[in-house]
Amino acid sequence: MFEDTKAFSGFSVDDLGRAKEFYGGTLGLRVTETAEMPLLTLHLAGGTEVMVYAKDDHQPATFTILNFPVADVEKAVDELTAKGVRFERYEGFEADGKGIV
Numbered sequence: 001m002f003e004d005t006k007a008f009s010g011f012s013v014d015d016l017g018r019a020k021e022f023y024g025g026t027l028g029l030r031v032t033e034t035a036e037m038p039l040l041t042l043h044l045a046g047g048t049e050v051m052v053y054a055k056d057d058h059q060p061a062t063f064t065i066l067n068f069p070v071a072d073v074e075k076a077v078d079e080l081t082a083k084g085v086r087f088e089r090y091e092g093f094e095a096d097g098k099g100i101v
Contacts, residue, residue: 008048008049008050008051009050009051009065010050010051010053011050011051011052011053011061011065012052012054012055012058013052013053013054013055013058014054014055016038016039016040016053016054019040019052020033020040023040023042023052026080026085027080029042029043029044030042030043031043037053038053038054039052039054040052040053073100074098077098077099077100078098081098087099087100
């Protein structure tokens with residue numbers, strides 16, 4: 001039944017406009033909007049697409065929903081920090097001054 005279909009993942013947000021600005025503006029991903037739904041599609045490397053939809057009673061995920069492997073973690077953290085991204089710190093994980101575990 002599903003062998004010829006393309007699967008995709010999705011997650012909810014409380015504000016599609018802010019999500020579009022973050023994923024498109026801050027992270028520099030290609031983002032398209034589908035006004036009829038309304039929803040966003042994040043277009044990632046390798047043809048992967050992720051659906052982002054607004055949900056009135058949205059609760060932030062308590063687990064990782066997207067992973068972005070990079071060649072140089074320190075460089076990526078520096079660039080994201082310069083764009084205003086704040087890195088979370090979690091109990092039980094020793095992080096350096098930049099928040100890298």
